[in-house]
Amino acid sequence: MKKIRLLLIPILMSLWHCGYGQSGAIGFHMTASExxxxxxxNKHHFYNFKDQKLGGALSFQQYLNPxxxxxxxxxxxxxRYQNDEHSQGVDASFWVVNLKLKYKFNNGYIFKEGAAIAPFLVAGIGGTYIDSRQYTEASSAKITDGQIKGNVAAGVGILFQFNDRVGLEVANTINAPLYDGWDGVTKGGNDLYMQHSAGLIFNFKKPRDTDGDGVPDRKDKCAETPKAASVNSNGCPIDTDKDGVADxxxxxxxxxxxPDLNGCPDKDHDNVADIDDKCPDVPGIARFAGCPDSDNDGIEDSKDKCPNIAGLDIFEGCADGDGDGVQDSQDKCPDTEKxxxxxxxxxxxxxxxxxxxxAVDRCPTSPGDVANNGCPAVKEEVAKRLNFATRGISFxxxxxxxxxxxxxxxxxxxxxxxEYKDYTLKMDGHTDSNGSNAANLKLSQSRVDAVKAYLVSKGADENRIEAKGVGEEQPIATNATAAGRAQNRRVALSLILK
Incomplete structure (x- = not known):
């Protein structure tokens, strides 16, 4: 036993460090050997389980790459083995420590990494402690009394992975101790035995899954997938309809x-997704939820009374060619000047x-004469009244x-x-020639201003009154006589159109 401890202790320490120092798994196995x-x-005839004795195994695995x-x-x-004549047999026990490299077929090239059934090959070297006896039906004798020798191992197996934590591994492994005499016969080549094993494999810890999508990072080809996304076995978002937009x-x-429409179809190719398109069979515009505006007047065809003529919203899509506010269909003068x-x-x-x-009526709100540009003509009697009033104004x-x-x-x-609201009253103030021109001009202006002030005080619109003093420049009679000068001193009144 001291030799076994010397063999196992450093190896167990190494296994503990390897197993728990990095991502890996531990396995507990039942074994049967032939x-x-x-x-x-050396007939290499296996799977004859006569006189079987059970054994056990503990394994550690470290992930290196896919x-x-x-x-x-x-x-x-x-x-345990006895020949057919029962003349000779062997009963041996082996404590074996092997370091092996395992090739996995679920590497993403042959099978998917996350495959539930994962075949593998394994091969390696190690050491074995051998204790064996030779026996027949009549006798038994020691062959070895504890020998530590080298060991070569190779095998095949299948891992049935139940989930990320637990799997069942079955394997057949040939062990070849580098010592020919353990069966009591030293002729020929080294003797070997096949180990049949079945065991549960437990991962030390759940594989890192940074994006939380259920696919370990080492298998995840899309390691930053949002948590809301459904993913495939490679950790990439599922795209059920294969349109380049993840579900x-x-x-x-x-x-x-x-892809530009959030993965939805657009059968009329108007850049409005069918689910949002109120007219999915006719190309339209987004403004009208995919419905057309054939004349591009800003009014969708379903509401446009003139869908093929660019028109105005106020006319329900019909035109007003002359821009006069009356749509063409009702316009009796469609070419009216703007x-x-x-x-x-x-x-x-x-x-x-x-x-x-x-447009040409100078008095558009007062009925008038065509000859007078639409304004009412000043009646002759009114003209006479103004003339009479002119002579009756005195200062x-x-x-x-x-x-x-x-x-x-x-x-x-x-x-x-x-009475004549469209007319302006023009007043010209005149004087006789007595005094200087400047004084007479000033006096004439003052007098028409006085007349204007009186008219305004009686309700007249001052904006319709023009008052201008002209002094002595426009006499209507001689200034040589008193009668003539009296006629020249006047305020002339007249109605004019502006």
Missing amino acids: YDGDLNG SFNLVEKISFNQV YLDKCPTLEGN GIKVDATGCPADSDGDGVTD ETGKAILKPSSYPMLDEVVSILA
Whole structure:
């Protein structure tokens, strides 16, 4: 036993360090072994489990890469064999420590790394402690009394992986102790035995899964997948419809679609996904949820009364060619010049109904004469009243103070202004030639200002009154006589159109 401890202690320490110092697994195995050697003529005939004795094994595995694991295995194997004549046999016990390299077929090249059934090959070297006896039906004698020798091992097996933590491993491994005499016969080549094993494999810790998608990082080809995503065995997001948009981002995960439309189809190719398209069979625009606007007037065809003519929203999509606010279908004058006011029929308006359109009517709100540009003509009697009022306006001598006798005449002027609302009252103030030109000009202006002030005080619009003093420059009679000078001192009144 001292030799066994010397063999096992450093190896166990190494296994403990390897097993727990990095990602790996531990296995607990049951074993059964069959002899092959000089006693049966090296026939290599296995799977004859007569006189079997059970053994056990402990293994440690370290992940190296997708194709290889490093395996350390400690096993206790018992081998019993007796030839057919029962003349000679062997009963041996082996304590074996092997360091092996395991080639995995589930490496992503042959089978998927996450395959539930994973075949493998294994081979390695190690050491064995041998204790054997030779026996027949009548006798038994020691062959070896504890020998430590080298050992070569090679085998095949299958791992049935239940989940990320637990699996069942079955394997057949040839062990060849580098010592020919353990069966009591030293002729021929070294004797060997096959170890049949079955055991449970437990991973030390759950494999690292950074993105939490259930696929270990070492198998995960998309290691930063969002947690919401469904993934395949490689850890990459599933794309059920194969349209290049992962299901967790795909609004139509079962329909092949356009990546630019969140994976949804667009059968009318208008860049509006069918699930959002109110007119999925006709190309349209996004503004109208995929429905068309054939005339590009900003009104979708379903609401456009003139879908093939660019029109205006206020006319439900119909046009107003002359821009007068009356749609063409109702416009009796569709070519009206821009800027001209029109009536409900689209023709130039005549607000006062005098036969002169507002566009040329200088008095559009007052019925007038065509000859007078649509304005009412000043009646002859009104002209006479203004002329009479002109002669009735008088001032105090040398002053701009109206005499009270002027008031009735000016009141008449106020009423005339009220009647002719489209006209402006023009007043020219005149003097005789007495005094200087400058003084007379100033006096004439003061007098018309006084008249204007009176008219405004009686309700006249001062903006419709023009008052200008012209002094002595426009006499209507001689200034050589008193009668002539009296005629020259006047305020001339007239109605004018602006």
